[in-house]
Amino acid sequence: MRIAQVAPPFESVPPTRYGGTERVVSLLTEELVRRGHDVTLFASGDSTTQARLIPTVDTALWRLDEVRDPLPYWAITLGEAYRRARDGEFDVVHSHLDFQAFPLAALCETPTVTTLHGRLDLPDLPRLYARFPEAGVVSISDNQRTPLSEVGVRWLRTVYNAVDIERLDFNPRSGDYLAYLGRISPEKGLDRAIRVAKLAGLPLKVAARLPLKDTSNPVIRADREYYDGVIRPLLRDGQVEMIGEIGDAEKPELLGNALALLFPIDWPEPFGLVMAEALACGTPVVARRRGSVPEVIDHGVTGLIGESDEELAGQCQAIHQIDRQTCRDVAVRRFSTAEMARSYEGVYFEEMGLPRNAERAVVDAA
C-alpha cells in the first residue's frame, strides 16, 4: 500500500530532543516499511528513515534561530503532501498535524486519516470539529476523546502509541528509588512527586530539562515560575537527585533500575509515553487517575493508581508486589511497534475500507 506519513516540521523524525509525536511517527513509518508498504515520509530534511523522505524544511525548525511564525511551515508541509496526493501518488494520507489537514482532505480524492496526538480539552476545538464531521480521526486513548463527546467526530479507532521495545531492556530486578521523567511544569506534578517520595521515605531521581529563561512565551514563563517558586524550595534536603535531561540511550538505565515510575499528573494526559517506556523496562507505575492513566496502567497488575499524596506514598511502599515480568509482557503485547502498525493497518483496511490489493508482500511479525 502507498502510504504518506505527514509529520510536523519542528522536530526531526525520529526526534533528537523531546518530541513524542515525531518518535511515534518514526516507529510507525519504519515498521510499515518493514511490513512491505511503500511509505513516503514528509518531515524535516534531517530526519532518518527507510521510507522515501520528502523534506518539508531543510532541518528541524527548532534548530533555526530565525523562525518567527509556525504558520508558513504548516502551509509548506501541507502543500508538499497534498500536491503529490492530488497527483495520485498515494493510497492514503496519514496526517500527524492535528486538524490542519481537514480542509485539504475534503478536496482530495485520496482519503486522509489523522492521528490526534495532543490534548483536546481546549475551548476552541468543539467549534472546529463540529465543522468537519467527515474527517476521520484516530485517538491515542479513549479518554482523549472525552472533551469532544458532544460533537459528532468521526472517530475511527483508538491506537495506543508504541515504544521501542527492543531498545528498552527488561530488568527483572528493581532498584530502590523512584523515577520521574518529563517536563517540569505544574500539570506534570513534579512537586507532588517530591512530596510523595518524602512521605514514602524513598529517594527520587528526576530526569528533566530545567525550564528555559525565555520569558516571552507565557507557557515557558509559567514553567519557570513553577520551578523557581515551587520546586526549588523542595530540593533543599537532598532526597531528590536532579539528573538533567536524558536521551533515549539513558532511559533503560534510569527507568529499568527504578522501583517505580512516579506519574502524579494533574491534567488529562492523552497518552503518556513514559508509562509505556517504564513498563517495557519491567518497572511498574504509581500514577494519578487523570487522562489515559487507567487505560495504560492496569491497577494492581502493572501499577497502582491513587489520588492524594498519602495514598500515592503508600502505593510506592507497596509497589514491589507488582510483578515486573508482567509489566514487560503487557508492554510487548500492547505497546510494541508491531502492534501499533497492525492496528493502523486495521484503520486503513477496515475502518477506511481501502483495498488490500494495494498491498505488496506484507510480512506480519506476529
Added chain:
Amino acid sequence: MRIAQVAPPFESVPPTRYGGTERVVSLLTEELVRRGHDVTLFASGDSTTQARLIPTVDTALWRLDEVRDPLPYWAITLGEAYRRARDGEFDVVHSHLDFQAFPLAALCETPTVTTLHGRLDLPDLPRLYARFPEAGVVSISDNQRTPLSEVGVRWLRTVYNAVDIERLDFNPRSGDYLAYLGRISPEKGLDRAIRVAKLAGLPLKVAARLPLKDTSNPVIRADREYYDGVIRPLLRDGQVEMIGEIGDAEKPELLGNALALLFPIDWPEPFGLVMAEALACGTPVVARRRGSVPEVIDHGVTGLIGESDEELAGQCQAIHQIDRQTCRDVAVRRFSTAEMARSYEGVYFEEMGLPRNAERAVVDAA
C-alpha cells in the same frame, strides 16, 4: 461573475475596531455587488453586507474571551470556503488570509487569487513563497513586494487599498494643528511626531488607543513599554492633545480640520490607509520615506516626504503650499472603491483570464 471573498474571522466586515483588512474587504465586496456580481462573503456572523454572508464564526473572535488559538479558525474559514468552491459555487475565490489558501488553491479547480495585506519582510516568508510559485497574488503597493524580490512569486498586479470617499468629507480650509492617527508603537513613530510638532511650533492631536496592559503578548508588551518609557515623558508640556481611539465617524473631523497628517513611520508600511483617508479630506501628508509612502504620496503634490526631525518640521511649516483640492482629487481618482473594484475586475478578467461571460449586468460608475 460568482466571486467568493474570504475574510479573516478576527474582526467583523466592516470592522467595529481597528481592522484595515476587514475594512478593505467590506468596501470591495459592497462595490462588487453594486456592479452586478454575485458575491459570497465568508466572514464572522456579525458582519454586515449586501452580498450573501456565510458565517465562519458566530461573532468576530476578538469579542470572545475563550479563543486561545487562532489555528482552528483558519481551518474553519478555509474549510467553509473551499468545500463550496469544490462544489462549483464560484468562478473565483478571492482570499484575504495571507498565504493560508495556497495549499487548497492547488487542489481546487476554481482559481484563487490572494491579496496580501501584511508586511512581507519576515524571515520565514521567502522559504514559503518559493514553494508556491503558482499561487497568484496581489500586492497593495509595489514596495510591499521588495522582500520577496529574490523569489519567483506570481505577482498579478498591485491594487491600492480604497477608502470610503463618500464618508470622508472634503474640507477646503485647513485648521492649524497636525494630526496623528494610528497605533502607539515604535514603528509608527509617535515619538518622532511629537518631536517634529514641537520643532515646528505646531499643536499635535493624537488619535490612538493606549496600549493594553496585557503583558503576555510580547508585541503588546513592547508597545506598552514604548508608551510608558518614551511617549509619556514627551507629553508633559501640553502641546500634545491625546484624544483616544476614534471611530470612522470621527475621522473627517480630526483629519479634515488638520493642517497636515504626520506619518513619520519607521517600518516598511505596506500601504498606510490613513494617508489615503487624509487626502480624501483634502489634508496633505508629511511623511518619512518608508514602505509605500512614495507611492501613496506625490512629493510636492499631495504632501512632503522627508527624513530627519528637522526636515519634517520644516515641511510641516511649508505644508500650506500644498493644494487641498488636489489632495481630494487624487484620492478620488486613485483610492476610491470604484477604482479598486475596477482594478480587481482587471485582475479577474485580464491577469487570471476568467471569462467575462460569467458577469451579469455590470454597471461601471466611470
